[in-house]
Amino acid sequence: MTSKMEISPIEAATLAGRVADALLRMHHAAFAVLDGELVVRYVSPDLLALLHAPEMDPAGQPLTHFLDLFVGMEEVLEDVLRGESEGVSLDQVNWELPDGSFLYFSFQCLPYMPAEPRAGLLLIVEDTTALNQMRQLMVQDRNELRxxxxxxxxxxxxxxxxxxxxxxxxxxxxxxxxxxxxxxxxxxxxxxxxxxxxxxxxxxxxxxxxxxxxxxxxxxxxxxxxxxxxxxGNLILNQEPCLLEELVQESARVYALNARQKGLSLRLNLAPTASSVNIDPQRLRQVMHNLLSNAIKFCRAGDTITLSTRQEGDGVVLAVADTGPGVTAEQAGRIFDKYYRTEETRQRQVQGAGLGLYIVKSLVEAHEGRVQVISQPGWGTRFDVWLPRFDWV
Missing domain, CATH: 1.10.287 (Helix Hairpins)
Known part of the structure; x- marks a missing residue:
């Protein structure tokens, strides 16, 4: 014959506390075990440490004496004990410590034996101070951002x-x-x-x-x-298929006299095959005007300006090169900046507002092209304007 050993609710709650302590201690959980009368039967050391009360011994006290935030919640907890509720959660509870500082805790009460909720409750406490501070910072950042x-x-x-x-x-x-x-x-x-x-x-x-x-x-x-x-953003292009070499020859004729009057040689070196481009011819004339007028302005008598075209990848390059004074690498890096003028230009009181090359770059990029400058002091300057080639249908 075997006999069934019976234990009291208090012993069951204490035993449950020890079992829970063994399991939850591995996860550094702070918790307490309550019996069916909402009396504290076990408190883990981690919970006492969390509350900054390691010497406290609340075992045998009603929950509301141990933690007064549960005063008035007895009926809600009774619902859990009767199995009418799965549990109770309290989030972002502001908890004042003995030293006057504040922490934020979350509390969760649930049956430690789900099949027999009347046996007692497990109270799990988590320090959410860092999380709450993060939330507050997020709210603050969101408000500042707004x-x-x-x-x-x-x-x-x-x-x-x-x-x-x-x-x-x-x-x-x-x-x-x-x-x-x-x-x-x-x-x-x-x-x-x-x-x-x-x-x-x-x-x-x-x-x-x-x-x-x-x-x-x-x-x-x-x-x-x-x-x-x-x-x-109101720049409008009236694009049409054009032969690049024809526009280059036209610009060379327009500026030949200006170059000759200053003692400069203006040369053409065009690709043997005509280059078709889909451009706004008036805007490309403006690009060549700015590049040629700059070259004529800065070159000295005896210098040479060369207009050339060549095929490159799926595009064509228009180059304006001169044998003038050239610029440094630092100056070349800023030469397309709006209102940029070199110190030498200002000292020589050369006319200009520093807009011409900025406009050149903007107009070329509006045609889905690109422009670069290659220069060295004493050796001259070359501007390469790349434009996508247009294939006639």
Whole structure:
């Protein structure tokens, strides 16, 4: 005959606590075991350490005496003991320590014997301070990001308004300046034509200076308007299939006189096979104008400027090379920057606003091309403009 050993609820709760302690200690869990009357029967050392009360011995005390945050929750816990609820969870509980500092805990009560919930509850406590601090930082960062986004939006609105005002001003200024500049140029041409035979050399030079200054101002206005279109994203290309060599020859004819007047040699070295490109011809003329006028401006008498074309990969390269003074590697790295002018250019008081090469780069890239500069002081400079080749159907 065998006899069945019976144990009291208190002994069962204590035994459950020891078993739970053996299991949960491996995971450094902080917990307590409650009997069916919600009396504390066992508290793990980790829980006492978590509460900063290692000397406390709450065994035999009602749960509400041990942890007063459960005062008023007795009925909810009874539901768990009756099996009417799977458990109770309390998250982000702010817990004040004896030294006045605060931690955040989470509490979870559930039956330690799910098949017999009346036997008692297992109270598991977790320190969520780090997690809660992280959440608070995330909320703070989110709020700061929202405020930053709102400030950025306001700044963007202000910049947009400023850009619109600038564009309007440029448009009005260009309109108001072009008319008097045309009049000045017209009278200078008229004086040269009507009185050229009786003017002195100095007077001819004065008229030439007037004409050059008018040309420079007209070009500056055009550059500023192009810059505004580029920055506003309003640059429109009227592309059409063209033969690159024809446009290069046209530009060479236009600038041959300017080069000759300065004692420069302008040469052509075109690819034997015509290169077809899909471009805005007026904008490509502008690219060549900026590159050629720069070369003529900086070269000295006796230097050579060479316009060439060649096939490269699935594109064609237009090169403008000169034997002028060249630039350093540092200067070459900044040469396409907006408003950039070298120190030598400023010292020599060479006319320009530092926009020409920036506009060249922008126009070339608008054609899905690229431009690079190769230069060395004392050896000259070469600009390579690569454009995608267009295949005629």
């Amino acid at each position: 405020l930053l986004r709102e400030a950025l939006s306001r700044t963007n609105d202000q910049l947009r308004q400023a850009n619109q005002t600038k564009s309007l001003f440029l448009s009005m200024a260009a309109h108001d300046l072009r008319a008097p500049l045309s009049v000045i140029q017209g009278y200078a041409d008229l004086l040269e034509m009507e009185l050229g035979a009786i003017l002195s050399d100095d007077q001819h030079e004065f008229l030439r200076i007037i004409s050059n200054q008018v040309d420079w101002l007209v070009q500056l206005i055009a550059d500023l308007l192009d810059l505004d279109r580029i920055e506003q």
